[in-house]
Amino acid sequence: MKSNPTAHDVARLAGVSQSAVSRAFTEGASVAPATRERILAAARELGYRPNAIARTLITRRSRIVGLVMSYLENQFYPLVIERLSQALQRDGYHVLLFISETADADAILADILQYQVDGIVMASTTLSSGLAHDCAEAGIPVVLFNRVAQLGAMGRFSTSSVTSQNREGGRLVGEMLVRTGHRRIAWLAGQENASTSLDREAGLCEALADAGLSLHARGVGRYDFNEARRAVMELFADPADRPDALFAANDHMAIAALETLRADLGLRVPEDVSVVGFDNVPQAAWPSFALTTVQQDVDSMVEATRNLLFEQIEGEVMARSETVPCVLVERATVQARRN
Template sequence: MRTGATAQEVARLAKVSQSAVSRTFTPGASVSDATRERVVAAAKTLGYRPNALARSLITRRSHIVALVMGYLQNQFYPLVIQQLSQSLQREGYHVLMFISDESETDNALAEILQYQVDAIVIASAMLSKNLAQQCVDSGVPVVLFNRLPDVDTTRPHTISVSSDNYEGGQLAARHLVARGHQRIAFLAGLENSSTSVERERGFVDGLRVLGQSVWKRAVGHYSFERAQAATEELFQGPRLPDALFAANDHMAIAAMDVLRHQLGLRVPQDVSVVGFDDVPQAAWGSYQLTTVVQDVPAMVEATVTLLKERMDNTAPVRSIVIGCRLVERGSVRPALAAAPLRAIGRRKTNASPAA
């Protein structure tokens, strides 16, 4: 065993061509089982390790996909990172992740492109005109994950994968009205986020069709702490909302903590709560959150498919919308329990919140 062996030495020992060695260590390349066995055995004997950087100079493909994230506080995005990374690895690609807030996304682009990435996935971050145009000029396809491009920033290489957020908002509206609620509040995410905008639009339209409108509205900025403050804002005054739809589970969980522990309200007896995403924490016993499910596996599969199509130039630019469904748990009152909100003080420090 020794280190520093070359592909030529492996080829000589295995009695195959150097291109056969290259194909053996290239994911998805065509090579017979017999050849693969001889090459792998020779590489093990010589201690050979393929040089991905050297191969990228020859193929002009780095097999690296950059993933740009704006924040990781929302439990939905760690799921995305895990499943997207695993799916790309099975296809022979690797993820290079960049964390950047909205104001720094364009600054990070220059660094991203220095790595000769084959494609970029942008999740929980915004795509500016400048960033979109630079990617087009560099020939690097971009996929917006769980985002829709604005009309002004759409470019030929910009494609997207998203849930049907509008339909998800309608599902939440229909479910709460069917359970007898009449004073329904909405907790928005970011005002300029397509996910929050579409969820609210669907929610408002869904209520209107059923003869209702949003009782109160506040903005939680997709932040746990700001969602808590927004919940306190919504539940001020003599008449309180009897239901709350939050633009994601992260904020819904923050709202439930405030309702129970700070305001002394019961969920769902006093206030029903619906979220959006179906993160693992939504099913925890303390929350049992009714929520709109984003199908992460389907979204990831669609993202990888679009990336491969664009990198191989085998299909035109297109976007994919994945359907949603609502999962019922214990945070919304049963249909037959549509009793009026009980009289209760705004704060009960000695209250025992419901599980």
């Protein structure tokens, strides 16, 4: 295990100063083309690669972004990891990943901070106001992905966020369900305090109110597959008072609902009940599900995240929230009812 060659080794071999070596590897630094060639050749010979850690120490730019996630079972998040990581790689950035199952996102973040990350993306977790304060103090941009800052006591340290237009998405579904003659519409919530769930529900309820309707029933699945199945069993327990449509706060739960409706309750979708989800994960398109859903535009969300991050890393711009439109994708789980 011999240690890596350093800029000094290269300098010696190329017959230049160590500073010259550094310049040869720095975009736009002033080096004579011939010198640079000689240095690069020497570097190649020794297998030299600049030490990014040493560079970070002095430039105070690690080109690392911390990504905090809590669970990957919902296929939407692997997609986010994939796209975000690729987008960042294109800019020469890298993703330091943190999985926080429990609520100790704070301990984990304290950890991240030690690594001098240039920014933090929080998906499927929220930042405590204490840490939000620390990040703001330290000038580390934070963007909340698919969730919105909770304004707590320390609400003034506002954090950037990117979300879909969840309320509009919920409204779209509500309007479509009303238009197709549904009258007993049930809502399957995610986490009770998640902005995504809250906003989608608000949109749905608005659309219902416009039609003089209100929620027929309401269950809570906490964005969990098994919780969702349990909630659906309850929602459909009374055969005399069944919903004619179920709108789930995400596809993951909508699929759980589909499975439960068919396998456990012996109901047909869409003949007996219509089902709608949110996200448009890859499985929603599988023939077994053919789920009608609202598409979250991952690419646009990732792009917005990248931009928000970089504009804050580069400048001193304030936190800002961005919102991405979403569209209804109609497949086969909704059927018009005649009343």
